[in-house]
Amino acid sequence: MSVDKATVAKIASLARLRMSDEELDRMVPEFNNILAWVEQLGEVDVTGIEPMTAVIPNSLRLRDDVVDADPLTGGGKRDAVLANAPAAEHGFFGVPKVIE
Amino acid sequence: MTDVTELGVAAIREGVAKGDFSAREVAEAFNANVAAAQDALNAFIVATPEKALEAADKVDADRAAGKALGKMAGVPIGMKDLFATQGVQTTAASHILEGFKPEYESTVSRKLWEAGAGMLGKLNLDQFAMGSSNETSYFGNVISPWRKQGSNAALAPGGSSGGSSAAVSARLAPAATGTDTGGSIRQPAAFTGISGIKPTYGRCSRWGIVAFASSLDQAGPMARDVRDCAIMLEAMAGFDPKDATSLDLPVPEWETGLDSNLRGKKVGIPREYRMDGMDAEVAKSWDQGIAWLKDAGAEIVDISLPHTKYALPTYYIIAPAEASSNLARYDGVRYGLRDLPDGAGLQDMYAATRAAGFGDEVKRRILIGTYVLSAGFYDAYYTQAQKVRTLISHDFKNAFTECDVILAPTTPTASFPLGDKLDDPLAMYLNDVFSVPASLAGLPAMSVPAGLNSEGLPLGLQLIGKAFDEQGVLNAGLAIEQRAGFVATPDKWW
Numbered sequence: 001m002s003v004d005k006a007t008v009a010k011i012a013s014l015a016r017l018r019m020s021d022e023e024l025d026r027m028v029p030e031f032n033n034i035l036a037w038v039e040q041l042g043e044v045d046v047t048g049i050e051p052m053t054a055v056i057p058n059s060l061r062l063r064d065d066v067v068d069a070d071p072l073t074g075g076g077k078r079d080a081v082l083a084n085a086p087a088a089e090h091g092f093f094g095v096p097k098v099i100e
Numbered sequence: 101m102t103d104v105t106e107l108g109v110a111a112i113r114e115g116v117a118k119g120d121f122s123a124r125e126v127a128e129a130f131n132a133n134v135a136a137a138q139d140a141l142n143a144f145i146v147a148t149p150e151k152a153l154e155a156a157d158k159v160d161a162d163r164a165a166g167k168a169l170g171k172m173a174g175v176p177i178g179m180k181d182l183f184a185t186q187g188v189q190t191t192a193a194s195h196i197l198e199g200f201k202p203e204y205e206s207t208v209s210r211k212l213w214e215a216g217a218g219m220l221g222k223l224n225l226d227q228f229a230m231g232s233s234n235e236t237s238y239f240g241n242v243i244s245p246w247r248k249q250g251s252n253a254a255l256a257p258g259g260s261s262g263g264s265s266a267a268v269s270a271r272l273a274p275a276a277t278g279t280d281t282g283g284s285i286r287q288p289a290a291f292t293g294i295s296g297i298k299p300t301y302g303r304c305s306r307w308g309i310v311a312f313a314s315s316l317d318q319a320g321p322m323a324r325d326v327r328d329c330a331i332m333l334e335a336m337a338g339f340d341p342k343d344a345t346s347l348d349l350p351v352p353e354w355e356t357g358l359d360s361n362l363r364g365k366k367v368g369i370p371r372e373y374r375m376d377g378m379d380a381e382v383a384k385s386w387d388q389g390i391a392w393l394k395d396a397g398a399e400i401v402d403i404s405l406p407h408t409k410y411a412l413p414t415y416y417i418i419a420p421a422e423a424s425s426n427l428a429r430y431d432g433v434r435y436g437l438r439d440l441p442d443g444a445g446l447q448d449m450y451a452a453t454r455a456a457g458f459g460d461e462v463k464r465r466i467l468i469g470t471y472v473l474s475a476g477f478y479d480a481y482y483t484q485a486q487k488v489r490t491l492i493s494h495d496f497k498n499a500f501t502e503c504d505v506i507l508a509p510t511t512p513t514a515s516f517p518l519g520d521k522l523d524d525p526l527a528m529y530l531n532d533v534f535s536v537p538a539s540l541a542g543l544p545a546m547s548v549p550a551g552l553n554s555e556g557l558p559l560g561l562q563l564i565g566k567a568f569d570e571q572g573v574l575n576a577g578l579a580i581e582q583r584a585g586f587v588a589t590p591d592k593w594w
Binding site for chain 2: 018034037038044063070086093098
C-alpha cells in the first residue's frame with residue numbers, strides 16, 4: 001500500500017509534528033519505501049501464532065501498598081519534578097491558555 | 101611508569117588495589133585523553149573531569165582506610181548520554197532535551213558509581229539511539245578513530261553507541277556503557293575493534309534510561325576485552341523494582357565463571373545468515389571463527405533460523421511503534437525544549453516544540469510508528485509484526501535444542517565513510533541485519549574483535565546465547581579472543 005501526501009500530513013498531525021510542505025514532499029517517498037519493505041511480512045503464515053507480549057517470561061509485580069515504598073518515586077517531590085519545566089508557575093506546569 | 105590509559109578495567113582495578121598507581125592518577129590520565137581528542141572525535145557531549153576525580157579520590161581514601169573496594173574501584177568510564185545522571189545534562193543527543201539536568205540517577209549508572217567507577221563524561225550517540233553511524237546526533241557526528249589504510253576519510257564509529265565505541269577504542273576510557281535496541285552495542289563494538297555485550301532482556305534495569313523501544317532496550321558494557329565486559333556487566337546488572345520488566349534473579353559471577361574450554365559445547369552456525377552477496381572478508385572471518393571455536397573444543401553444528409529475513413522488517417515496525425509512544429512525552433510542558441509561536445494554543449505548541457526538537461530520523465520513526473499503530477492498519481502491521489516476532493523467538497528456541505551458543509558475523513561489512521548511507525534509510529537499517537534477531541528474542545549477544553580486513557578495519561564476530569546464559573556467550577567470546585589475538589589499535593591521528 002502506498003500513502004499520499006495528505007495521509008502523511010494526517011499522521012504528522014496525529015503525532016503532533018509540525019511539518020512544512022517541503023518536508024512532507026520529502027517524507028512521502030521515504031515513507032513509502034519503508035512501508036513497501038515492511039509489507040513483506042504479509043507473506044508469513046502466522047496461522048495460530050500468538051503475538052509476542054513478553055520476550056522473556058516475567059510476571060508483573062505489585063509493590064506493597066504503603067506510602068513512600070521507594071522514597072525516590074514515592075511523592076513529595078514537587079520542586080524536583082518542576083525543576084526542568086520550561087515554564088513552571090506557582091508550583092504547576094505552565095501552559096498556554098486552553099479555551100475551546 | 102606504565103601509561104595507565106593502555107590498561108583495561110581489570111588491570112586498572114588491580115593496579116589501584118595493589119597501589120601501583122592511585123585512582124586519581126588514572127582519572128587524570130584519562131581526563132587528559134578525553135580533552136585532547138574532543139575536537140577531532142567529538143565522542144563526548146559533556147566532559148565531567150571533576151566527577152572522575154571525585155570518584156577516584158573516594159576510592160583512594162577508602163583504600164588508605166583499609167575499606168573493601170568495589171568491582172569497578174578506580175576505573176573511570178564513559179556514560180552514554182542516554183542514562184539519566186543527576187545534575188549532569190542528559191540529552192539522548194537531542195535538541196529537545198538540551199539543558200535537561202535530571203533530578204535522579206539511573207539505576208545502572210548508580211550501581212556503577214557504587215561499585216567504585218567514576219564518570220569521565222556523557223558520551224555522544226545517535227539521537228534517541230536511532231541510527232547506525234552516529235550521524236543523527238544534534239551535537240554533531242562522532243568520528244571513528246579508525247581510518248582505512250591510505251585514506252583520511254572520516255569513518256562511522258557505528259551506532260547508536262558510537263561515542264562509547266570511539267572513546268574505548270581511542271583509549272579515552274577503559275570502558276563505557278552502551279545500550280542495545282537492535283544492535284547498538286554490538287555493531288559499534290565490531291566497527292571499532294572492541295568487545296560489547298547485550299545481556300538477556302531484563303538483566304539491567306531500564307529505570308532512568310531514556311526510552312526508545314521498551315520491549316527491546318537493554319544496557320550493557322563496552323570494553324577492550326571479554327573479562328572487562330564480564331566485570332562491568334556484574335556491576336550493572338541486578339533486580340530493580342523500579343523497572344516492571346527487571347529480572348528478579350541473582351547476578352551470576354560471570355568473571356569467576358570465565359572458561360574458554362568449550363569441550364562438550366555445541367556451536368550453531370545459522371545457515372540463513374550466509375546471505376547472497378555476502379562480503380567475502382566477513383564470510384572469511386566467520387569461517388575463521390568457526391575454526392577457532394572448534395580448536396577450543398566445541399562441536400560445530402549446522403542450524404536453521406528460518407524467519408531470519410523477516411527480522412529487520414519486524415524490527416522496523418515494532419521499534420518505531422514503541423518509539424512513537426515513548427516519545428509522546430516530549431511535549432514542551434514538563435522538561436526540555438518549548439517552542440511557543442506567538443498566539444499559539446496548546447496543540448500548536450506541542451507540534452512546534454516537537455518539530456524543532458527532533459531530528460529527521462526521529463521524526464521518520466515517529467511517523468512510521470504512528471502509522472502502523474493507527475486504526476485500520478494496526479492489525480496488518482503491528483499485530484502481524486508481533487506474531488512474526490513470536491516465530492523468530494521460536495526459531496531460536498528450536499535452534500537451542502541442538503546447540504549451546506550461536507556464532508555469526510556481527511555486521512554485514514566493516515565501517516563505512518560518514519555520509520555514505522545518510523540519504524538511504526533502508527541501506528542504513530541493513531547494518532543491523534545480523535544483530536536484530538537476537539534483540540527481538542531478548543537473548544544475550546556479544547561482539548568480539550576477530551581481526552582486520554584488507555583495508556585495515558576491524559571486523560567483529562557475534563555470539564548469541566540462550567536466555568540467561570550470558571556465561572556461555574562470554575566463554576565462547578573468550579575462546580575467540582584468545583585465538584584471534586586482536587591487539588590492533590587505531591593510529592593516533594587526533
